[in-house]
Amino acid sequence: MSAVEAGVRDVTSRPRRLSTRFLRSELGLVFGRRRNQVGLVVLIGPPVLISIAVKSSASRPGRGAPDFFSSITENGLFVALAALTIEMALFLPLAVAAVSGDSVAGEASTGTLRYLLTVPVDRLRLLAVKYAGIVAFAFAATLVVTAAGVLMGVVLFGGGNLTLLSGSQIGFGAGLLRVLAAALYLGCGFAALGAVGLFVSTLTEQPIGATLATVIFSAASLIADSIPQVSWVHPYLITHNWTAFGDLFRSPIAWTGIEHGLYSAAGYIVVFFLAAWARFSTKDVTS
Amino acid sequence: MTSLRRRPALRWLAPIATAIVFVGAGSLISAFTNAAQADLAPRSAAQLLVDVQNARLDGLSGTIAQSADLGIPSLPGIGGGSSDLSSLVSGSHTLRLWYDGPDHVRLALLGQFGESDVVRNGADLWTWSSTGHSATHSALPSNSAGHDSSPLQGEATMTPQAAADAALKAISPSTSVTTNGTDIVAGRAAYLLTLQPKSSNSLVGSVQIAIDGKTHVPTRVQVFAVGASKPSLSVGFTSFNPGAPSSSVFGFNPPPGTKVTQEKGEPRSLTGKKTGRSAVDNADPKVVGSGWTSVLVASAPDVVSGSGSTATLLQKLPEVSGTWGSGRLLEGTLFSVLLTQDGRIVVGAVPPSVLYAALAAG
Known part of the structure; x- marks a missing residue:
């Protein structure tokens, strides 16, 4: 694989000079894999399906329609928001879990991990590069969904002024900017889930097990978040603040939830990356 | 690094310590602010009541957390996360308030992906609901401006001191009023005033009112049931910024496609609608x-x-x-x-x- 070749070639580079070659090779690996490309295409499905379904049905979704759906016919940008709302629960976490669970355990199961480590690449650097690949995929997946939603929405329903949740309106450009901000915010949340996936991936040599564990972690967090009796644990759940991206569509913007979400994401990233390091730097690589 | 080589298990201290730091940072900050609470000079209940009446607020923007645990069965479609005004009877909610004199008030109830607003801008009173894209508008008679927001205006002849004395006298046969130290509400030091029913037949154990130390505005009200350590009903600011908010937050124009209902005559009072x-x-x-x-x-x-x-x-x-x-x-x-x-x-x-x-x- 290219990652192995890159690692081998890294021997010649001086240790102090940070080469981006390893990172570039990892990004090529993540985005070049057929299964990841297919995954990204699958993620495009919901926004396409939503927009065509709403366009073709004569009755517009009225009162009682799920969040953001009722506004789709007024402004195409809402297709992206509706798609993000739908995929936030399962599709996007699944995509991130698949890539992050595969990151270390996948190399271990195909036997390429030991070749990566026979060359003097610091294990911390290997983890950092692996995580950078996960983060890039998390943002790419979110942005692909958003871009598909914006594109389908604007083509089928048109753009124009965006009506905020507070009832005031902003121009199309400002609206597009807020949709982009919402996508980047959600990307941060999925990057945090990716850190959990990276840690789980260092525990096992079965990538499918790591992926499943990460999906279960995200789903269990969603379930716990919906049980009011354990409300004391809610602020610590990884998924708790994901829905706060809706606060970007108020006037003025309510930043509290966004700030909590970014703080929580940063916490998850640092803690689970360090846990992955603690595990991986002493791990016996046997396969 | 050498000690880490010899004892690899030490590495696990890093994620554990970071997790503790991240979880603890929030409570650490509040602990630091709590250290500032000694600044407030002690005041008696009567003095606090005078303070509250003399409180003049030029403007305010803040966030309010409301929670109700009334022990009633939860009704379908009502409760947390909803932006419907009637959902306030159970669960917990977040509201945002902007206040710039009684003529310019906006209250927004935040749902997960929705919002209900009540906006008063001069003579216009708007309500907006994002769920149905519906709004109601009523024109307030201009001479009534200010009447509804200050119920004590009829007693303007009384000095605040007299009014406070009268209020204490009126409730003292049934209620014991005590001050209860200070607390931190919305990151600001506040006095605590406790009202306790004297009758043993009441289900209300006590009502605790937090009064902001600087502006003397009540910033939190908590109602405790008898024997309960957690409030059954709690309304309080989680962020409180005195100072006039930007005038743009009070402007409301129904967006195109909105179902606007014009209300004639006296606007229905919100409380009447709710209860x-x-x-x-x-x-x-x-x-x-x-x-x-x-x-x-x-x-x-x-x-x-x-x-x-x-x-x-x-x-x-x-x-x-x-x-x-x-x-x-x-x-x-x-x-x-x-x-x-x-x-x-x-x-x-x-x-x-x-x-x-x-x-x-x-």
């Missing part, structure tokens, strides 16, 4: 008892023996009977409601036995 009190008011209500143990007896339309969803819910309530007849009883942590078979509704912040006594007396 449905206007319906009860029309039906010859009678108050039995006084103070904290007063019980409201009113005739009510027969809602129990219907077949709608409300009736189905009510039929699940336990059936009770006595010398006064029989009916359905709803027992909350702070209040009891009795719907009798002969079409009366009895409400009070008292245990059911007092409701029965009130019925027997009436």
Whole structure:
């Protein structure tokens, strides 16, 4: 694989000079894999399906329609928001879990991990590069969904002024900017889930097990978040603040939830990356 | 690094310590602010009441957290996360408030992906709901400006001191009023005023009011049921910024495609809409008892023996009977409601036995 070749070639580079070659090779690996490309295409499905379904049905979704759906016919940008709302629960976490669970355990199961480590690449650097690949995929997946939603929405329903949740309106450009901000915010949340996936991936040599564990972690967090009796644990759940991206569509913007979400994401990233390091730097690589 | 090589298990300290730091940072910050609470000079209950009346606020923007745990069965479609105003009776909610004098007020109830707004901008009163894209508009008579927001204006002849004394005197037969130290509300030091019913028949254990140390505006109200350590009802600021907000937050223009209802005449009061009190008011209500143990007896339309969803819910309530007849009883942590078979509704912040006594007396 290219990652192995890159690692081998890294021997010649001086240790102090940070080469981006390893990172570039990892990004090529993540985005070049057929299964990841297919995954990204699958993620495009919901926004396409939503927009065509709403366009073709004569009755517009009225009162009682799920969040953001009722506004789709007024402004195409809402297709992206509706798609993000739908995929936030399962599709996007699944995509991130698949890539992050595969990151270390996948190399271990195909036997390429030991070749990566026979060359003097610091294990911390290997983890950092692996995580950078996960983060890039998390943002790419979110942005692909958003871009598909914006594109389908604007083509089928048109753009124009965006009506905020507070009832005031902003121009199309400002609206597009807020949709982009919402996508980047959600990307941060999925990057945090990716850190959990990276840690789980260092525990096992079965990538499918790591992926499943990460999906279960995200789903269990969603379930716990919906049980009011354990409300004391809610602020610590990884998924708790994901829905706060809706606060970007108020006037003025309510930043509290966004700030909590970014703080929580940063916490998850640092803690689970360090846990992955603690595990991986002493791990016996046997396969 | 050498010690890490020799004892690899030490590496696990890094993620554990970071996790503790991240979780603890929030409480650490509040601990630092709590250290500032000694700044407030002690004040008596009467002084605090004077302070509250003298409080003049130029403007305010803030976030309010509201939570209700009234011990009533949760109704479908009502509760946390909803942006419907009627959902405030249970669960917890976040509201945002902007205030720039009584003529410019905006209150927004934040739902997960929705929002309900009540905006008063001069003579215009707007309500907006993002769920149905609907708005109502009513024009307020300009001479009524300010009347509804300061209920104490009729007593303007009294000095605040006299008014505070009168208020304390009026409630002292039934209530003990004490100051209860200080607390931190919305990151600001605040005095605590505690009202405690003297009657042992009341379900209300105590009412705690936090009064901001600098602006003397009440910033939190908590109602505790008897014997409860957690408030059954709590409304308080989580962020509080004195100072006039930007005038743009009060501007409201219904977006295109909005269903706008024009309301004629007197605007319906929000509280009336929420509690449905206007319906009860029309039906010859009678108050039995006084103070904290007063019980409201009113005739009510027969809602129990219907077949709608409300009736189905009510039929699940336990059936009770006595010398006064029989009916359905709803027992909350702070209040009891009795719907009798002969079409009366009895409400009070008292245990059911007092409701029965009130019925027997009436």
